[in-house]
Amino acid sequence: MASIIGDNFKVSIFGQSHGEAIGTVIDGFPAGFSVDVEKLQNFLNTRAPGGHLATPRKEADKVEFLSGIVDGVLCGAPLAAIIRNTNTRSGDYKELMDVPRPGHADFTARIKYGGAQDVRGGGHFSGRLTAPLCIAGGIARQILEAQGIKVYARIKQIGSAKDSPFSEFPDEKKMEALDGACYPVYGGESVAEKMMAEIEAARNDLDSVGGIIECAVFGLPAGLGEPMFDGAEGVISKVVFGIPAVKGIEFGSGFSGSAMRGSENNDPFYYDNDGNVKTATNNHGGILGGITSGMPLYFSVAIKPTPSIAKTQQSISFSNKENTELNVKGRHDPCIVARAVPCVISAAALAVYDMVKKADFKSKSKF
């Protein structure tokens, strides 16, 4: 129900921020595939806080495999991997969360679970749960890469600081070069500095900022996705909205395409020199009728500003049944956009891998 995705392979995510461990169980990865564990750990590290241009990232959470892998090779049994939580608390948390944080799931989780929810650090709704998502997604990305399918993402906007747009197509070489950077942007250091300035300004105001991430998938064959409800847009969206803080998604020209004329938004077909069918522009984002066209697939994702801010906010007290002020304590990340980049890549990789598994290429004729 809740934390499971996939039709042809299944990914289950479990854990709470302050429980024993967070983890994932994946059923359906190909037996015999060698996981590059160091590369996976590096990918997970891009989720870690840090992220000034000059300072290196911190070491991220350490993956521990419980099953499904023997000597680094997938054995066909479900893959289970966990990350131990080190800051588990068992003390006085019962008093916590009498006052729900605006913009958080504190309130809705309380309603849904009738007070039994784990209130420590956001419980199952914590951003920390994106770590196992990145374990699963990081491996899916490796498997896709071995088939020539590459998944990259960049930061398109933080606050009001925008990266340069691409011209007709997302640029595979550029995005590959940016992979793993703290601020993967087309526009170079000057853009990254503007973004950091937005974040610093928010931090100084005890506030936060959101942003937009753009993800692109290169090397996809045409013909993936199924008509209507299993179209590529729907399959990808379902997984991407599993990332906390995502509130919007658009494929290709998306919302701006809605204001265009058909003659502008339609992408003309042509044969390239190798006899492959391509489109001259890519407003369709690599998807027509829910089915991949063989052109680069790309989409943008709206990340809301981090709800945890130090500024005083209005809320309620459940116990007193009255309105009250809330001052969230602790050091908070004023912007999680950069850390969300591997999460969006992971979501895309998992969704694409599900479609790849589903595709029946035998029925595909050549032309």
Place this chain on the structure above:
Amino acid sequence: MASIIGDNFKVSIFGQSHGEAIGTVIDGFPAGFSVDVEKLQNFLNTRAPGGHLATPRKEADKVEFLSGIVDGVLCGAPLAAIIRNTNTRSGDYKELMDVPRPGHADFTARIKYGGAQDVRGGGHFSGRLTAPLCIAGGIARQILEAQGIKVYARIKQIGSAKDSPFSEFPDEKKMEALDGACYPVYGGESVAEKMMAEIEAARNDLDSVGGIIECAVFGLPAGLGEPMFDGAEGVISKVVFGIPAVKGIEFGSGFSGSAMRGSENNDPFYYDNDGNVKTATNNHGGILGGITSGMPLYFSVAIKPTPSIAKTQQSISFSNKENTELNVKGRHDPCIVARAVPCVISAAALAVYDMVKKADFKSKSKF
């Protein structure tokens, strides 16, 4: 796989534009519910072409029930309903579609089905397939309404003509009053006329325009949706992207929220006079952590401009393996935004009904 949605109830859509019939099979609607068939047919009529302010809509396709209903009452067996196609052709269509229409699924369907796809009128990818979606969604909407849950939609934008925004919240009374209108807009006739002018201009240029539809759900209990991959945003998106021509979706403040500070975008909680927990603003769009908050749920959907245009376009000829010009014949609708309104309502109703069925309210405590 393809044309089936739902976890706790299943909706299957079948048919091609020029096949014998299009239809839907729905498994999981409540036995004993009386369907208002006339109201359903009126709802389907809002999908029909027509739509000048002054002229009435045309009569839409006629629903024929095959099973699941006895004397207008659902009997618990799967509900099957069809609409007969009247313009079926069996003649010379083999010559058709040598030249794929830009922006259409002609090309991707050919790749996917290796040339076996039904090329007549877009086959299974035709917008006509939204008619059975509206049968299923129209009944889901009636069932939700009987439980106090209302689903409405309005046109937010066509081309560059924009409807007035709502202030803090979507307005239930206003949207109810607009229900069924050809141009359901907050801003009244003047806005509707601007929208029609955009459409007429496009028609005169042998071109088309897109737009944005906003959908709102009122009366939803708090606590629907599941953490991570079955969150309300993901469940709704999966179905909404099943509507051909949808290329983007945003919930609450969505993409514009990404440029906000946390202090702006967070919605303060308060107790209203009846002791209910509410939020002062609704940037979260009624969903926090993937779970409904009890505030109105709303989202916007980007509809791309109709790809079928009379203007000459660049494409290819499969048979000649060369680039060629394409002139699409026939009368084409220069804007399908108004006709997409019941489709968005239907998608929302089906997704919400799935979540309602899934919710285990027995485990929910009161406070």
Place this chain on the structure above:
Amino acid sequence: MASIIGDNFKVSIFGQSHGEAIGTVIDGFPAGFSVDVEKLQNFLNTRAPGGHLATPRKEADKVEFLSGIVDGVLCGAPLAAIIRNTNTRSGDYKELMDVPRPGHADFTARIKYGGAQDVRGGGHFSGRLTAPLCIAGGIARQILEAQGIKVYARIKQIGSAKDSPFSEFPDEKKMEALDGACYPVYGGESVAEKMMAEIEAARNDLDSVGGIIECAVFGLPAGLGEPMFDGAEGVISKVVFGIPAVKGIEFGSGFSGSAMRGSENNDPFYYDNDGNVKTATNNHGGILGGITSGMPLYFSVAIKPTPSIAKTQQSISFSNKENTELNVKGRHDPCIVARAVPCVISAAALAVYDMVKKADFKSKSKF
């Protein structure tokens, strides 16, 4: 939920015995496959009543395709097919079924659907619903056959009349030769006549008899099925128990194997002359650890005696809330075992086709 099966393709069955039509929607059959419609109709005819050795079968229900097929070739869109009901009644059925028939779903359907269920002729629980199952299964069987996978069944027992057992293996040639016979039995006419005598005796006593059907699948590759809950036994059982009247299933040596020693029940491996791995006996029924071994897969199915009998039975009257006698009127089939043969074949073909689609043969090494 209810009437849908399949992971990698979906089969939905709808209809009631006396509704407008019964039918099926199948999503996931391969585009480009040519259905042999006459062969399909002949297969459906084996479901028809009749079945004396001497007299030909009656003409069965006529299939009408609504979508998914163009000029006899599957086009990739969901396949929808219906059979019109000719004996629909709309009159006085409200009085019917005050007295639930023992052994029928009359009582449980009433509870489940709170009185809204279609009571005419058993509604959705009627054996008539196996006709659309045989449409779906008959096509699946044709697709499998084109891949060298053959599905056959025979009658193993009716009442106390038993067919001869096979020796080590089900015999492909024999079962192929029996395909379509009214009484497909190894033992020839003498066995068939004993079975018919059992049926006649039951008919004369205003009673009914049950029996056992054995189904075998030849030509299956090794490696189908998934460990634990998607093992071949579980996948097949799920579909087979969808046939009304089935109350048991056993694979290979099954229940009798439970009384054996391991040394008897284990099947020794050996290399045949072509270097293929085979087993000397086949107590495992072609499945080890839930995964096909490449040996013939076979299973037996227990069919309960038809519950509709003319003999006076004890039941209750809902309206009077008292115990009462029931005399079921009309002519009833004293044995449905022969007619259940194509149903068991269909269930097996659908389950096997689902596994075939799921199997990732690319990951399979040769040895």
Place this chain on the structure above:
Amino acid sequence: MASIIGDNFKVSIFGQSHGEAIGTVIDGFPAGFSVDVEKLQNFLNTRAPGGHLATPRKEADKVEFLSGIVDGVLCGAPLAAIIRNTNTRSGDYKELMDVPRPGHADFTARIKYGGAQDVRGGGHFSGRLTAPLCIAGGIARQILEAQGIKVYARIKQIGSAKDSPFSEFPDEKKMEALDGACYPVYGGESVAEKMMAEIEAARNDLDSVGGIIECAVFGLPAGLGEPMFDGAEGVISKVVFGIPAVKGIEFGSGFSGSAMRGSENNDPFYYDNDGNVKTATNNHGGILGGITSGMPLYFSVAIKPTPSIAKTQQSISFSNKENTELNVKGRHDPCIVARAVPCVISAAALAVYDMVKKADFKSKSKF
């Protein structure tokens, strides 16, 4: 795919016999439920080897919870629990399993996973994987019990030693009294001793024996299960066949019912003194038309003799590509029937819990 069950809640099982850990993730248990961890551990202990009437069972594997539970109370997040493997080996296992054991999944796993499968101790196909099944099932059983639904099982047969049959109905009091016994049989110590004698005889012959387990569910409401493919028989079978060594299942009178007349096998309805509808006999096993009748649900399961035997067997050598003899080393359990009892209970509890969650009791009228 493989190791995941459930529609309305999901159970995922992972692990290999000699990997780091085996475990389960369960999504959909009710928040707020207090797990009796000691009772759960005792239930797991009934899976442990041991099982002479006189000697106590050994201590079983220790459950470690990773998530989903706070202070013994389910918090709504997915429940993850593991059991560490203590006998992990990393040495020379590459040489193992050149010779596949007859009756085991060694051969089929090799084909399926192309040689990448974990060969140590049976890997993912080991009977050890039933330990996490019993964690999930043991908790499901506790949740059902809190709703008045009891799940019990007894040994019906080991080798040729048979327990006494029940008369009309499985006896709730008797089965409750036997719960947790090493040899839960109706017939008392004399029957248990005959069963142990069968096992000892097999052990002395370096052989093994199988048996039959009967499971009964009491207190089920009428109306659970869905027509056709989600009927109670199909849902239960799917999970029960997930237990290695199960080769058959029959509900109610099952295979013996097939040889009966309808007048014998049909169960007459009557009103009991409290005005409840009951059946005088229970050949239908509590299920009619796939839907529970409110009578005790019961079924029998065929367990094949343990394939691991010390006797010399015929097999092949993959490396030499020749036939060879196999002598399986180590101490092997000559009969796993007694240890399979909690596994069958667990499978039944999980399947029933899934149906209970799916049932929409609101639509059910009273009479």
